[in-house]
Each structure stands twice: as structure tokens, then as C-alpha cells.
Amino acid sequence: MRVAENLNAALHGVLEADPTAYVIGEDILDPYGGAFKITKGLSSRFPGRVLGTPISEAGITGLAAGLALCGDAAIVEIMFGDFVALAFDQIVNFAAKSCTMYGSRVPMRMVVRCPTGGGRGYGPTHSQSLQKHFIGVPGLSVYEMSPLHDNRAVMSAMLASGEPSVFFEDKVLYTRRMYDVPDPFHSDLIPAGDTGPGVARVFLDDPEEADCVIIAPGGMVDRVTRAMRALLLDHEITCCLYVPSRLYPFDLFDSGAQDVGAGRLVPALRRARAVLVVEEGTAGGTWGSEVAHRIHRLMWRDLRRPVAQVNSLGSVIPAAAHLESAVLVGESTIYDAVLEALRD
Amino acid sequence: MTEQSAVLARPPLPDDGDLDLLLLIRHFELALLDLFGQGLLAGTTHTCLGQEYVPVSLRPLLGADDFVFSNHRGHGHYLARFEDPAGLLAEIMGREGAVCRGVGGSQHVYRDRYMSTGVQGESLPVATGVALHLKHTSPGALACAFIGDGTWGEGAVYEALNIASLWRLPLLVVVENNGIAQSTPTACQMAGTVAARAEAFGARHHRVGTTDIGVIRDELAPLVSEVRLENRPLVVEFATHRLGPHSKGDDTRPHDAVREAEAHDWYRRYAQSDADRFARADEIQRDRMAAIVREVSARPLSRWEPCG
Ligand SMILES: Cc1ncc(C[n+]2csc(CCOP(=O)(O)OP(=O)(O)O)c2C)c(N)n1
Ligand SMILES: [Mg+2]
Numbered sequence: 001m002r003v004a005e006n007l008n009a010a011l012h013g014v015l016e017a018d019p020t021a022y023v024i025g026e027d028i029l030d031p032y033g034g035a036f037k038i039t040k041g042l043s044s045r046f047p048g049r050v051l052g053t054p055i056s057e058a059g060i061t062g063l064a065a066g067l068a069l070c071g072d073a074a075i076v077e078i079m080f081g082d083f084v085a086l087a088f089d090q091i092v093n094f095a096a097k098s099c100t101m102y103g104s105r106v107p108m109r110m111v112v113r114c115p116t117g118g119g120r121g122y123g124p125t126h127s128q129s130l131q132k133h134f135i136g137v138p139g140l141s142v143y144e145m146s147p148l149h150d151n152r153a154v155m156s157a158m159l160a161s162g163e164p165s166v167f168f169e170d171k172v173l174y175t176r177r178m179y180d181v182p183d184p185f186h187s188d189l190i191p192a193g194d195t196g197p198g199v200a201r202v203f204l205d206d207p208e209e210a211d212c213v214i215i216a217p218g219g220m221v222d223r224v225t226r227a228m229r230a231l232l233l234d235h236e237i238t239c240c241l242y243v244p245s246r247l248y249p250f251d252l253f254d255s256g257a258q259d260v261g262a263g264r265l266v267p268a269l270r271r272a273r274a275v276l277v278v279e280e281g282t283a284g285g286t287w288g289s290e291v292a293h294r295i296h297r298l299m300w301r302d303l304r305r306p307v308a309q310v311n312s313l314g315s316v317i318p319a320a321a322h323l324e325s326a327v328l329v330g331e332s333t334i335y336d337a338v339l340e341a342l343r344d
Numbered sequence: 345m346t347e348q349s350a351v352l353a354r355p356p357l358p359d360d361g362d363l364d365l366l367l368l369i370r371h372f373e374l375a376l377l378d379l380f381g382q383g384l385l386a387g388t389t390h391t392c393l394g395q396e397y398v399p400v401s402l403r404p405l406l407g408a409d410d411f412v413f414s415n416h417r418g419h420g421h422y423l424a425r426f427e428d429p430a431g432l433l434a435e436i437m438g439r440e441g442a443v444c445r446g447v448g449g450s451q452h453v454y455r456d457r458y459m460s461t462g463v464q465g466e467s468l469p470v471a472t473g474v475a476l477h478l479k480h481t482s483p484g485a486l487a488c489a490f491i492g493d494g495t496w497g498e499g500a501v502y503e504a505l506n507i508a509s510l511w512r513l514p515l516l517v518v519v520e521n522n523g524i525a526q527s528t529p530t531a532c533q534m535a536g537t538v539a540a541r542a543e544a545f546g547a548r549h550h551r552v553g554t555t556d557i558g559v560i561r562d563e564l565a566p567l568v569s570e571v572r573l574e575n576r577p578l579v580v581e582f583a584t585h586r587l588g589p590h591s592k593g594d595d596t597r598p599h600d601a602v603r604e605a606e607a608h609d610w611y612r613r614y615a616q617s618d619a620d621r622f623a624r625a626d627e628i629q630r631d632r633m634a635a636i637v638r639e640v641s642a643r644p645l646s647r648w649e650p651c652g
Contacts, residue, residue: 054510059469059503066473069459070411070481074473089500093463094470102454103444103648 003147004174007038010151011075014159015046018073021159024051024060025077025113035079036115036174061087061112065095065164068110073159080126081114081168088133095164096140107162111155117170117219117280118312118328123319129281129312131217134166135248135290142248142287145169146218147176148187148200149245157197157246170219170280181221182229190264192244192251199251199264202241204232208268210240212338215252215291216278218243220329224278227334237338240268247287253294269299274341276308280329283311308341310334357618358557360625362400365427367629369396369420370611372429373588375633376419376436380592384641385436389450392420394587395520397610399424399490401560402518405568409485411474413467414460416451417520421490425458430636439643446646465498467491468517472504475513484572486514494525496541497533505545505577512575516568517547519579522586527596542579549579555610585609 014021023042025034029052033040043050053060057078064074078084084091091112098106118127134142141163143154158165181187181202188207192199201207202225212231216224224241231237242265244251252265269275275295277288292307313327357363373391380389392398399421406412406425414421422432422443431443435453438446443455451462461467467489475487495501496519508515519538523530542549550567552560564580571578585605589595595602606612615622 051511054503054506056469056503056507058500059472059507062466062469062500062504063473063476063507066470066475066487067477068473069470070474070477072477089463089466090469094461094466097452097461098454098459101444101448101452102459103442103447106454 001178002174003145003151003176003178004036004038006178007145007151007169007174008040010155011039011042012045013152014073014075014155015042015049020071021073021075022049022051022064022067023075023077024053024064026053026055026060026079028052028077034077036171038113038115038174039077057083057086058090061090062094064110064112065090065098065108068095068108068164069098069106071107073109075111075113077113079115080122081116081130082125082128084112084114084130084166087112091134091140091164091166092137096137099139099163105162108164109159109162110164111158112164112166114166114168115171116168117172118317118324119172121319121321121324124316127317127324129168129219129279131168131247131279132281132286135287139163141165141246143167143246144217144219145173146200146243146245147173147178147180147221148189148202148243149197149218150178153197154245168217168219172222173219176222181225185225185228192264196251197245199245200243202228202243204238204240207240208271210238210268210272211342212237212239212274212276213242213268213272214239214276214278214334214338215242217247217287218245219280220278223329223331224334226331227338230331230335231338235339237342239338240272250291250294252291253298266299269295270302273304274308274338275303276310276334276337276341278310278329278334278337280312282314283309284314286311305341308337310337356558357614357621362557363614363622363625364629365400365403365424366396366610367626368427368429368633369400369423371630371633372419372423372433375433375637377588377592379437379637387449388591389436390417390591391588392417394585394605394609395522395582396420397555397557397560398518398520398582398584401557402488402564405561405564406488407485408457409478409482411457411471411478411485411487412459413471413487413489414453414458415464415467415490415492415495416460416462417492418451418453418460418490421460422453422458426455429633430640433636433640434643434646437640438646439640440646441640441643442646445648447648464495465491465500468501468504471515472508472513475508475515476511479514479575486516486568486571488516488518490518490520492525493519493521493523493530493538494528494533496538502541502545505542505547508577509545509547513577514571514575515577516571517577517579519581520584521581522584524586524590524597526590527594538579538581545577547577547579549581552580552582555608555613
């Protein structure tokens with residue numbers, strides 16, 4: 001199954017299971033079914049609860065918040081994640097705050113979906129990864145789609161949390177297959193956080209015996225695992241990749257229990273000769289820096305070297321393919337970064 | 345009725361209930377300014393002095409099923425809905441019994457189907473979502489949002505009006521056009537008119553030029569019913585006057601402008617129309633408010649667990 005189909009099934013599932021659920025967005029109605037076809041079939045099956053809207057990101061995000069305030073579940077599609085900037089106020093100052101600023105908890109079942117990232121030649125305003133701007137907002141969760149997490153479980157977790165979530169979906173993943181990791185690697189899912197969909201791992205034989213630990217959000221899985229394969233074949237370097245579904249709050253670190261989150265991560269980190277955090281967004285105040293910082297705090301004395309961060313170049317994202325690939329994190333960027341981190 | 349004659353006429357005193365509520369709001373706001381003056385309140389507060397009659401006149405036109413969105417200048421909106429001066433004062437003072445445990449303060453209050461927030465223009469899109477919910481679940485109920493004239497500078501207002509009109513949602517937008525936004529006169533921040541903007545979206549518009557509560561209700565009752573029955577958004581624009589500062593003591597208006605606002609004050613005119621009855625009612629509400637201030641000030645601080 002392709003990731004897009006899995007996500008589409010998740011949306012069908014939400015609308016089917018919950019008669020108060022809405023999906024809202026621009027050009028999402030059949031037969032068009034959304035700019036990336038993720039909402040295909042929804043409006044035919046659930047007319048009245050799948051709403052094609054004017055081009056009004058702030059308006060429709062606020063509208064979704066209003067539905068959520070009344071107890072409904074609302075999923076908004078932002079056509080290109082870049083445009084979530086227009087809904088920043090509604091997300092940060094309204095939806096996230098409303099959960100807590102009135103003195104007691106107001107549940108808000110609301111998801112803002114953001115097709116994200118480059119690699120498709122859409123140019124500077126249609127290719128960005130804006131995750132970092134939403135990290136650390138009280139009352140707001142940030143998730144990222146991954147080919148290793150069933151979107152049905154992720155969607156349920158986001159809605160069940162009763163807090164608004166922003167869901168970043170790397171556009172390149174839509175056409176990839178679910179659970180597809182290259183030979184000879186395996187993947188599994190370890191529990192993390194309180195109720196979240198867990199952290200996926202990609203490893204060779206023993207996940208806790210790797211030369212290098214890589215932590216990355218879902219959009220990087222394809223590029224990281226291809227780099228892992230090349231490193232294994234070319235240099236016999238073993239890597240283990242950790243992929244949280246929920247980026248913030250930090251499923252990896254925020255649980256004290258031994259068998260989840262950090263409890264599972266620490267032994268692997270301790271054994272590894274290098275730790276890398278990889279993300280597509282530009283450097284500076286990012287999710288990755290926060291992860292690196294947490295690892296430094298968690299095990300400063302045990303680390304052989306500081307956590308290495310891999311980001312795209314601090315630049316706009318050009319449209320032309322050759323220019324775009326020079327800017328974005330790719331398989332070779334990760335490959336080189338691992339070699340560099342393991343040097344000496 | 346022209347504005348001039350509205351100023352000159354001495355309207356009959358409203359019913360006791362309405363008069364008491366008007367005076368309660370007036371003395372609530374005056375008490376806040378007084379507390380600020382004494383250094384007993386922190387933060388900011390926007391009083392609705394001069395505009396009290398707006399929510400009071402709307403009170404019988406709105407029901408418990410209706411969802412009300414208020415703004416930064418919302419004490420009158422809250423008091424007209426719940427008549428709970430102690431809870432609101434406790435909220436503003438951070439005392440026990442606060443409506444929202446002191447977390448929200450003056451500008452962020454949520455109770456039943458009433459919510460205020462301090463970001464201009466943010467509430468209208470949310471109100472359209474609520475209106476959509478109400479249309480599906482409790483036909484006949486509406487979402488009402490109070491906004492000022494300055495808030496028409498925000499794009500979110502137009503996104504919401506467009507959707508509300510396009511999707512036929514029961515949305516009532518109450519515009520308190522007091523001729524000023526913080527320090528900026530409306531003439532310096534708005535091109536065209538509220539009426540023309542509403543019309544552009546196919547939303548009905550009605551301008552209220554009087555402070556006479558009875559007249560206002562007669563004008564608005566059929567229009568508000570139409571919002572409920574026909575699911576058509578309605579923009580009601582009150583031509584009103586802000587008597588006090590924008591917030592606390594930040595009034596930089598020329599003296600004449602303040603005098604002009606004061607000339608429209610319902611309080612003065614009612615005081616003249618039935619001096620005895622007015623004076624009695626006024627004293628009762630002033631004393632009531634003073635007692636509430638004493639009682640709430642003596643309460644222990646409110647408690648709240650972060651992240652709770
Ligand atoms: C988005 C936003 N920008 C600026 C402010 C600061 N601010 C608070 S009230 C106000 C003036 C609002 O004027 P108006 O809508 O006419 O309401 P009034 O104060 O006259 O009742 C401003 C600029 C704000 N709260 N929100
Ligand atoms: Mg104003």
C-alpha cells in the first residue's frame with residue numbers, strides 16, 4: 001500500500017467512525033480530491049462533512065477550531081504546508097491556547113494537515129519544512145507522517161489527545177510504499193510517550209548494537225535508509241534509525257519508564273560511536289537542535305562526541321531540480337555526515 | 345432619527361432590570377479604573393464605559409443556546425450574559441471564585457457558550473465554525489461575535505464573512521463602532537464603510553444610531569430572527585462612543601473629542617429624564633459594586649496548576 005492510500009484510508013476511517021468529524025480544505029472535493037489526491041472519495045461518501053472552502057487558510061483553520069470547540073472533530077488540509085503561515089494565529093494563539101487558557105482544560109480535537117517539503121520542483125514558496133515554527137508551543141502537538149507508522153493509528157492518536165495537532169506530511173512520501181525498508185534492514189515499533197503511536201526503528205540485526213544512531217522524522221526515512229544501506233555496503237558501518245511519529249512533545253524523552261522512550265534509546269546511544277539528527281528544514285532553532293540538546297543533557301558524560309545535526313542549506317528552495325537537490329538534505333548528505341561523525 | 349436629535353432627546357428610563365444592569369456595568373468599569381489607580385490591578389483592562397447599552401439591549405435577543413464571542417472590551421458582554429460581577433472581578437484580580445481561575449484575566453473568559461479572546465479578528469472564523477455546528481445540531485441557535493471598528497482591518501474578518509454568507513451560517517456580527525481603535529480614529533484606518541463591506545459579501549447590515557434600548561430591540565428583533573430562521577449572517581453596527589481611555593489611563597484624544605463622546609453618554613441623559621428613580625438605582629448599584637470590590641479583594645488568591 002502506498003502512503004497516500006494509507007492516509008486516505010485513515011481519513012475515511014475517521015469520518016466513518018465519528019459522525020461529528022469534518023474534513024475541511026481547498027479543492028478537496030471529488031472528483032479533484034485535493035492537490036495531492038489525499039482526500040479522494042471522501043466528499044462522495046460523506047457529503048456535508050467534507051467541505052471544500054474558499055482560499056482562506058486563517059478562516060478555515062479558525063472554522064475548524066470553532067467546530068472543535070463545540071466537540072466535533074475537525075481535520076483541515078492546508079494545500080501546501082507553506083501556507084500554514086497564514087493560519088499561524090489561529091493555531092498558536094487560538095486553538096493551542098484554548099486548551100488551557102480558560103483555567104480548565106477545553107478539549108480541542110483538531111488536526112491541521114500540511115503537505116510539506118521539497119524534492120518536487122515546486123520552488124521556494126511550495127517546498128518548505130516549517131515544523132520548527134510549531135515546536136514548543138504549549139497545548140500544541142506536532143506530528144510527522146512516516147512510512148513506518150500506520151496513519152490510521154496516528155490520526156486516532158492526534159484526535160484522541162484532545163489537543164490540536166499540526167501534521168506534517170512530506171510530499172515525497174505519498175507515492176512511497178508503507179513499511180518499505182531496503183534489504184537487509186528490519187523495522188519495528190517501540191512504545192513511547194503516554195499514548196502516542198510510538199517510535200519506529202530501522203536496524204540491521206540488533207537495534208542496540210549500531211555504530212551510529214540516527215534520529216529523524218518520517219519524511220527522512222527513505223533518504224536515511226538508503227544512506228544506511230550504502231554505508232553498510234561500502235564501509236560496513238551499521239546504523240540504527242529512530243523515527244518518532246510525534247515530534248513534540250518529545251515522545252523520545254518525556255517518559256520516565258524504562259521500557260519506553262529514552263529508556264529504550266539510552267543503551268543504544270551509549271554504545272554508538274556517533275549520533276546524528278537529520279531533518280529537511282533549515283538549521284537554527286529546530287526540532288533537531290532540541291533533540292540534540294536533550295541527548296546532551298541526558299548523557300553528556302557518556303557521549304563520545306556532540307550530536308551531529310544534518311539540515312538543508314540555509315537557503316530558499318530553488319525550483320530547478322539540480323539547484324534544489326544542491327540545497328536539500330539528500331541520501332549523500334547523510335552518508336557524508338555519518339562518515340564525518342565517525343572519523344578518528 | 346438623526347444623531348443630533350438622539351443627543352437632545354431625553355429617552356424614557358428603561359425598565360428596572362435593564363437600568364440596573366446598565367448601572368452595574370458602569371460601576372463595575374469605574375471600580376476597575378479606581379482599582380488600577382490605586383495600583384491594585386495589574387496588566388491591562390479595557391472598559392466599555394459609554395457602550396454598556398449595546399450588550400444590555402441585545403440581552404433578550406440572545407438565548408442560552410447561542411454562542412457569544414467577545415473581545416478585549418468584553419466586561420459588559422459578560423455581565424449582560426451572566427450578571428456575575430464577583431466572578432469577573434475575581435478573574436481580573438486573580439482571586440478565588442474567578443471564572444477561569446485567573447488564567448485568562450480581563451480578555452480571556454470562557455463560560456458555557458461564552459468566550460472572549462484578545463486577538464483582533466481571531467474570533468470571527470471560529471464563530472463561523474460554531475455557527476456551522478449550531479446549524480447542524482441546534483437549528484435556530486446562532487453564533488454572535490462582538491468586534492470593534494478597528495478590527496475590520498483584519499483579513500480574517502473577511503474570510504469569515506465570505507464563508508458565513510456563502511454557506512448560509514447563522515452568524516450575528518455586532519460591530520461597536522466607537523469611532524476609534526486604541527488611539528487611531530476610524531477615519532484614519534477605514535476606507536469606505538462597514539455597510540458596504542457587509543453588502544459586498546451579501547450579508548445584511550443594520551446600523552443602530554440610538555442608545556434607546558427599547559428602540560434598538562424593536563429594530564433588531566425581526567432581523568435577529570431572520571438570522572436564526574434563514575441562516576443569513578447579519579452585521580449590526582452600533583454607532584457608539586467610547587467614554588474612557590482605550591485601556592487604563594492611555595487616553596490621548598483631544599479634549600473636544602472626549603466632550604463629544606460624553607455628550608452621547610446614556611448615563612447623563614437618563615439621569616436627567618427621571619432624576620429620582622435614576623439616582624436611587626444608581627446608588628444601589630454603586631454600593632453593590634463597592635461591596636463586591638471589598639468582598640473579592642479579601643478573597644485568597646486563585647489557584648491553578650500549569651498544564652492542568
Ligand atoms: C491582532 C491584534 N492586533 C493588535 C491588537 C492590539 N489592540 C487591542 S484593542 C485594539 C484596538 C481595537 O479597536 P476596535 O476594534 O475599534 O475596538 P475598540 O477598542 O474600539 O473597542 C488594538 C489595536 C490586538 N489585540 N490584536
Ligand atoms: Mg473602536
